[in-house]
Amino acid sequence: MRESDRLVTVLTPGFGKIKIGVRGARKIKSKLGGHLQILNHALLVIHSGSAFDIVSGAEAEESFATIKEDLSLLAKSLYLMELTDAIIPEAAPHPDVYDCLLSALRLMNSRKNPDIISACSEFKILQSTGYLPELYRCVSCDTEIIQGAHGFSPRLGGVICIDCEGYGASSSAISVEALKVLRYMSRVETEQVADLNLNLNQQNELNQLLGQLITTVLEKKLNSSVFIEHLTNIRSNQ
Numbered sequence: 001m002r003e004s005d006r007l008v009t010v011l012t013p014g015f016g017k018i019k020i021g022v023r024g025a026r027k028i029k030s031k032l033g034g035h036l037q038i039l040n041h042a043l044l045v046i047h048s049g050s051a052f053d054i055v056s057g058a059e060a061e062e063s064f065a066t067i068k069e070d071l072s073l074l075a076k077s078l079y080l081m082e083l084t085d086a087i088i089p090e091a092a093p094h095p096d097v098y099d100c101l102l103s104a105l106r107l108m109n110s111r112k113n114p115d116i117i118s119a120c121s122e123f124k125i126l127q128s129t130g131y132l133p134e135l136y137r138c139v140s141c142d143t144e145i146i147q148g149a150h151g152f153s154p155r156l157g158g159v160i161c162i163d164c165e166g167y168g169a170s171s172s173a174i175s176v177e178a179l180k181v182l183r184y185m186s187r188v189e190t191e192q193v194a195d196l197n198l199n200l201n202q203q204n205e206l207n208q209l210l211g212q213l214i215t216t217v218l219e220k221k222l223n224s225s226v227f228i229e230h231l232t233n234i235r236s237n238q
């Protein structure tokens with residue numbers, strides 16, 4: 001790699017997450033670099049190289065300009081990117097995650113209910129990578145959950161009945177409405193969730209539950225989640 005070259009991580013439908021070398025990407029007039037900007041959906045021509053595969057052609061098909069001009073949409077989109085990058089290993093195809101991310105960017109670029117789209121996409125990424133939380137039976141004793149008598153345990157990966165909660169299993173409260181939304185998300189496509197109308201408390205609860213689940217799965221907090229929290233605090237204090 002030369003000094004003007006750059007190594008970028010891209011998500012592909014067929015090969016999963018891969019690192020590719022871009023010749024001259026750091027040069028100001030680099031055409032390739034322009035097409036490979038963050039969040040871009042691009043068509044790439046990739047050649048095998050000795051150390052890394054090298055991209056020899058790139059054509060941006062969608063650049064999601066609306067997202068890039070809106071700090072809140074941008075933060076949500078970067079959070080989904082960071083989550084994807086952290087949760088899937090390199091070179092393992094995940095076409096479901098690819099479709100989910102592309103659909104999330106398109107919906108957010110159309111500004112259609114970005115809060116719920118972002119939450120649903122986080123949930124779908126977890127679902128596609130094998131981290132779908134249990135939403136119907138107690139994760140501790142396997143009895144069917146009775147509506148209203150349950151908590152949620154991110155560590156055990158789902159809902160927990162009131163009896164098991166009492167025996168010291170760590171859990172947080174989850175409202176009946178939030179559980180219904182999660183169950184709905186597990187059954188339908190993200191586009192359908194865009195029509196849901198959640199109030200601020202319900203949206204906050206959903207964000208908190210998903211945040212706890214993601215932090216538990218990844219065993220760390222994502223950098224962009226801290227940024228989103230700051231952004232939310234600034235806005236709520238205005």
Ligand SMILES: [Zn+2]
Pocket residue numbers: 138139140141142143160161162163164165
């Ligand atoms: Zn139980």
